[in-house]
Amino acid sequence: MGKVTGFMEFERLEQAHEPVAQRKTHFREFITPLSQQEAKQQAARCMDCGTPFCTFSCPLHNVAPEFNDLVYNEDWEKAYHVLSSTNNFPEFTSRVCPALCENGCIMNYTQRAMGVKSIERAIITNAWNQGWVKPEPPKEHKDKSVAVVGSGPAGLACAQQLARMGYAVTVFEKNKRPGGLLRYGIPDFKLDKSLIDRRIAQMENEGVQFRCSTSIGVPDHPHGIWNDSERTIDVSELLRDFSVVVLAVGSETPRDLQVKGRDLKGIHFALEYLPVQNKHNASEPFDEDISAKDRKVLIIGGGDTGSDCLGTAIRQGAEKVLQIDLGPKPPETYDKSMVWPNWPAVMRTSTSQEEGGERDYAISTKEFLSDGEGRVRGVKAVRLEWMKDPVTGRRTFKEIPDSEFEIESDLVLLAMGFLHPSSPVMDAFGVQTDMRGNAQAAYEGKDAFRTNVPKVFAAGDCRRGQSLVVRALAEGRRCAEAVDKFLSDEQN
Ligand SMILES: Cc1cc2nc3c(=O)[nH]c(=O)nc-3n(C[C@H](O)[C@H](O)[C@H](O)COP(=O)(O)OP(=O)(O)OC[C@H]3O[C@@H](n4cnc5c(N)ncnc54)[C@H](O)[C@@H]3O)c2cc1C
Incomplete structure (x- = not known):
């Protein structure tokens, strides 16, 4: 002390x-x-x-x-x-x-x-x-190799740990450059991308190989999943060439809002919108430019992804921005004696929310409204009353009668979270999923991080569901330990 x-x-x-x-x-x-x-x-x-x-x-x-x-x-x-x-x-x-x-x-x-x-x-x-952060190449190399699929924080941490242990590690990434959501999801104003490049250089000097623009298992990913891949490698090829495959493919399936008018122009998932600005900043090519400049932006989803959309829209010069949430407004304060040291559900204001825009709560979107020419002009919404179920204690809501109203917007961003990893990727590997659609694998015990498919491990958001960078790093590190244990067994 x-x-x-x-x-x-x-x-x-x-x-x-x-x-x-x-x-x-x-x-x-x-x-x-x-x-x-x-x-x-x-x-x-x-x-x-x-x-x-x-x-x-x-x-x-x-x-x-x-x-x-x-x-x-x-x-x-x-x-x-x-x-x-x-x-x-x-x-x-x-x-x-x-x-x-x-x-x-x-x-x-x-x-x-x-x-x-x-x-x-x-x-x-x-x-x-x-100059204290230096490459830490292994003193001895092992004759076993590991393919890590996905270069987000889970994949990177896992790859670095395994390379330092002496394994020959190759990271496969479908997008143009490594980093996962660190690179293309989180805006540059929160995380400068040169920091990722510096780490990738360190990892390359430790022996990790990166193969980007390379999709494993599936050439085409479902709508809403960013895919820059120029080539596809078959799962059987990967399993043939590597001693172990670690899936660190993230939780890329966005929650959709399938109400009337969903196919109108001007409605995008957050991760169709945010990567474009990061690519702009990095002078990387992209197909469709989506900008909030001079637009009335509606962000559906009150969480961190929505907040990143808000900060980005403000910087792009949006006319106005409103972020709405289905849930009720969280309390301003809480009783620490009841909650500490756990994470409290309390009102938080991100740096982006400090910068402008408005927030509103307990709102359900009923319909996207058309301007008559195929573009969104707003949404029809209704206010909700939240209550606790007296029997189960669970929070439920009901629509408030006659509370229907319209919100004007010509750019709607859907930021309502992510459901699970891309199902075609899980299917291509034959990996069993849990009730939520995540790769089924334990966090602890002798089978930690192992899926039902021999030699295939899973870590990060694709195993535990959408979470945080710090949790993805922890998963990547622990998965590396599990892989090392598995490969240290002579029979594997
Ligand atoms: C917009 C946004 C902002 C966020 N901000 C924060 C924040 O501020 N703080 C925080 O702690 N957390 C934040 N998070 C959450 C955090 O980014 C994730 O929890 C974390 O990145 C998960 O790491 P991961 O490695 O499991 O997956 P990801 O980062 O999602 O990486 C998965 C990678 O796998 C690749 N991939 C998928 N399928 C294939 C395939 N078949 N072949 C090859 N590659 C494939 C993907 O392209 C991707 O690069 C944010 C999330 C979002 C969406």
């Missing part, structure tokens, strides 16, 4: 954000990391409380008390090694993670939590600047 009285002396310090008026004019990152001096002071707030709920709350089980102490004592290089011992890519999580660790911080119970995320960012920024 760095400074015994630190938690009483120092207030939590937030990283500086570029003012809204300025940052709305570009697509670059706008958060400045803490200086080393500031990070040292913030690290002094950690009480090393003995039962580190931060470590417990983080899916990667980061050892925040350890690296906080090292930062306070200015041993930045060791702090980097401690941080990277549980997290392959802290520069990603320190930008996009909701920081489950901070929610679990014991100080969150009575005052303001440790700024674990900002300290993490200071450590990894400094480590890259100092």
Whole structure:
């Protein structure tokens, strides 16, 4: 523990954000990391409380008390090694993670939590600047090979861990460049893509091979799934050529809203819209330009994907933006004694939501309205009343009579979450799915991450369902351990 009285002396310090008026004019990152001096002071707030709920709350089980102490004592290089011992890519999580660790911080119970995320960012920024982040090629190579299908955070973490263990790893990705949703889903203003390129270079120097624009198993993916592939490799070929195949194909099937008028022009899934802007920024080609410029944008879905659409639409020059949700407005406050250290359902405002637009709740969309020329001009919606079922305790809703109203919009973005991985990909491998359509494989135990198909493992959103970058990284790392265990068995 760095400074015994630190938690009483120092207030939590937030990283500086570029003012809204300025940052709305570009697509670059706008958060400045803490200086080393500031990070040292913030690290002094950690009480090393003995039962580190931060470590417990983080899916990667980061050892925040350890690296906080090292930062306070200015041993930045060791702090980097401690941080990277549980997290392959802290520069990603320190930008996009909701920081489950901070929610679990014991100080969150009575005052303001440790700024674990900002300290993490200071450590990894400094480590890259100092040249401490180097390729870590294996000392010995093994004679077994692994194909990782999908280059999102789960695939990348799995590939890096296995390559460092000595396996010959090839990552196959249907899109043009590696990164999965880090590259084409998350907007550049939250995560600069040069950070991914830098890691890919590191991984290549560790021996990982990347084969992009290459779809495994299926040439054509269903509507709503981004596909840049130029070639297809058959599943049998992959199973023939590699000792193990890891599926890290994400949860790409978007939830649709099949109401009257769905086929009108101007209605898009979030992941038809967001990748276009990221590709624009990277000067990559794309088929259809979808822009919110001068449009009245309606985002259906109140979550993070919707919030990313909002920030993007604002930057593109939308006339106005409304984000609506089926669920009721969350409470502004909550009783910590009932919830901590778990994640509370509470009203949150993202940096994009700070920038403009409006939000509305408890609304169900009944119909998309046509302008008479095949383009959407708005939606017909109805207000909902939410209540708890007295018997089951479950939340239910009913439509409020005579509450029907229209929302004007000439660009509707569907951001209602993702259901499961692409079914044709699962079918091509013959992988059994669970009730939700995700690859059926355990998280723990002797068969961890193994599907019903011999030699085929599954990790990340395609196994657990749509989630978070930090969870995908944790899955990728654990899956690599399971693959290593499997391949270390002489018989496999
Ligand atoms: C718009 C958006 C914003 C988000 N923002 C955040 C955030 O701020 N913070 C956060 O923690 N989480 C965020 N998430 C969630 C997070 O991005 C995901 O949980 C995470 O990326 C899942 O990682 P993954 O590796 O399992 O899958 P993905 O990142 O989805 O990667 C899967 C990859 O597999 C490839 N693939 C699929 N099928 C094939 C095939 N047959 N052949 C070859 N390649 C294939 C896909 O092209 C894709 O690149 C966001 C999600 C979205 C949609």
